[in-house]
Amino acid sequence: MRGTGLRFRINTFLALALAFNTALWFATHDTQARWGGVPPVPTKNGAKIMTLGDEQFSYRFGAMTLQNLGNSGGRVTAIKDYDYSKLGEWFWLLHGLDPASNHVPMMAAYYFGGTQVPEDVAVVVKYLAAVGQNPVGNKWRWLAHAVFLARHRMESPAVALDLAYILSRMQPIGDVMPAWARQMPAFVLADRGEKESARKIMEEILMTATDMHPNEVNFMREYLTKDLGVPAQEVQQIINMRGSDLMRDPDAPSKTLPALMP
């Protein structure tokens, strides 16, 4: 077979192949792969082997996978459809690969922490509480977020109070923890109706904390009088005891406040 006949057959074959390809495209172009849920968590060694032993690359790859989990290829997955027990295992795996990064804690707090199922929030709270107890790198913020989630999303004031006490006792390295973090147990106690205990904590801070910004003192005065019902005269007496400390330059660098005892 030569010349025109061969060319005709090749052209016909090409046209048929293109037609079949187009027919297949009609069947597949609007089809998406079904999401199989949160994938099983590899071991730390398994995760490292997948990236030829580079731990940081493994962390970044896993973090990006977690960020896009269920939300890729035009697909969107509702937070309630995630398996939080597996998500928790992913959090811990990635925490083991890089405990210094804030990417996974941020996703856990601000994205996965948005769930309305208390049992699922508990997974996030447990993770953030552990991450937040690292004294370096501003990690106490994640512990504060864990208190918030435990108190408002998990509806567990007891857990929130325990975490709040841990937060108030923290001594961050290379960072100044603000007064509101030290006052956290008082806020949780007041929320539980234990106003007397909350008052004791606030008064103790007001009396003993040094180098406090005047705005902080004013906030505590307002909180004690309006929220906890302490007579204004009593609050003023405590403030008077602070004396010259209130006269300091508000822009001067301040030190970390002393830890509270529960």
Next chain:
Amino acid sequence: MISRPLIGFILTAALRDKLVMTLMLMILLGAGVSVFLGSSGMTEQESFAIVFGAGGLRFLGVLGIVLFVSFYMRRSFETKEVEFLLSRPISRMTFLFSHALAFSVIALAVAATVVAAVYFLGNPNIGGLVVWGLSIASENVIIATTALFFSMVLSSAAGAALATLGFYVLCRLIGMLIGIAAQPPENVVFALLNNLMDVISVIVPRLDMMGQTSWLVYGVEGAGGITLDEKASAYSTALVDMLGAPGFILAQGAIFVALLLAAAAFDFVRREF
């Protein structure tokens, strides 16, 4: 032991092979992809771009070197170029060492390009980048010499390239493999395999201890440097303490390149053309 004209000839061949241009384009493309991937991160976007870029370009550089060395060497054998060169006043050792040096120059040029690309990807820790670049340079030279060794021993270019890449993967994973082998065995077979793995690891460089992308994000000390576990011997501890991360990287590169060249020379002087 070194022939300058031969080195110039090999470097010219690399330029004519479009290796340099292709690698530059691939490195630019890889850097662009890593910036794109990094920018999709919710936070720490620069760290994502640096880590993805460094990890990806490290492998890309090794791949380019392995493919060039393997196919260049096998083509030289098949076109009788090796026999022609050896008919000139060039000894077999001069031929071997000149090739090793020329390939090392190419490996160092690739490492320098990758380091420059990583520098422009974001704001890496400068101390970490220096040590990382040093380790990538050392790794590239080791792999170029390994590819030279395999392409002189094996008769297929694809086989030599695959053997070298397989060896590279083994080098990157050897730390974890000997870690697993150090676990108490469940039975006699596992005990034998563990011992076999220990023996193999004698001639495998610890590339897992080199080129850690965490150095680029946190610095060498911030990322823990080269850490030894509690079972490390006094000899290991003293060696790492004495050399430090840069010293260890250079010492490993020099020792392993010497071993590979000795093995290649052992084979080459016995070969009949």
